């Protein structure tokens with residue numbers, strides 16, 4: 001670390017890694033105004049347009065009238081309401097687990113899960129591309145951390161075979177947030193059983209994205225995943241995180257997960273909007289269908305325009321650029337053409353692997369997609 005905060009940020013500027021906030025006016029989910037100009041957004045995680053779904057908005061109004069805007073205290077003091085209990089019941093059913101527990105955010109859920117289930121005599125074995133919240137949770141737990149190369153399950157198994165520490169936790173994402181590809185849960189379950197490990201799957205970007213019978217969704221494997229973590233901030237459209245697991249494990253979290261115990265409860269209004277979001281997913285399957293039809297249209301259009309992309313496995317379509325400076329140039333150029341697609345750089349992704357992270361939503365119209373595909377012509 002350099003001597004002063006200012007020189008730290010100056011260093012970032014030199015390395016094209018400096019970040020700043022951009023204020024979007026009139027943000028309507030897939031459209032906004034930036035610098036006085038209307039733009040179309042292909043960058044959020046509101047994959048089903050749930051943050052503005054009329055049923056979810058109606059649930060919000062009703063809940064605010066009933067509960068106000070805040071919970072007032074932590075769950076274990078006086079912050080636990082029927083709204084929390086009803087949402088947890090809904091999540092448990094949705095994820096096909098006995099029980100669930102809601103946290104203030106997905107980030108807090110991951111910190112809580114890993115610190116509650118791993119300690120200094122344990123080992124956490126995690127995929128190289130796990131999200132910052134999983135890395136920080138692992139560090140905070142004091143457990144030994146072993147990282148295996150992305151989706152290299154042979155290496156994961158080798159690490160476990162040599163390990164004779166206390167508890168062993170395998171940690172992965174279901175959908176990887178910056179690459180959009182998916183873990184092989186079937187293989188991880190085989191490994192976990194063989195090595196008597198505990199499997200934690202972060203389903204932040206999978207929840208709500210795969211239909212009831214979608215291939216490889218965590219629900220299909222729920223019996224063999226010890227803890228399914230998820231967020232309410234992406235396809236569910238609001239804010240909050242959760243863990244879904246057997247009752248005894250949830251009881252353990254209530255007693256040992258410090259971000260749960262020592263933080264004010266999620267506002268009940270957000271519990272009610274999330275519960276309505278889950279209901280919408282179950283009752284309006286056309287939303288997930290529309291999302292996948294949009295994903296295929298965007299992917300097909302980008303491939304047709306010469307972009308090199310992997311087959312789509314989720315709503316996240318990364319276009320690898322490489323150099324950070326170049327990625328920022330492409331981002332700025334697209335912005336001048338009226339499309340907002342963020343350039344994702346180190347430390348979110350490895351150095352030299354900067355990319356455009358295009359995300360698709362069911363809320364995108366055909367015209368939005370046509371606009372994107374026109375804007376990317378001749379870009380690279």
Ligand SMILES: Cc1ncc(COP(=O)(O)O)c(C=O)c1O
Nearest residue numbers: 105106107131133177204231233
């Ligand atoms: C894989 C993954 N896990 C956890 C989180 C944290 O979730 P939240 O934004 O709800 O705090 C994110 C969000 O960016 C994520 O991408």
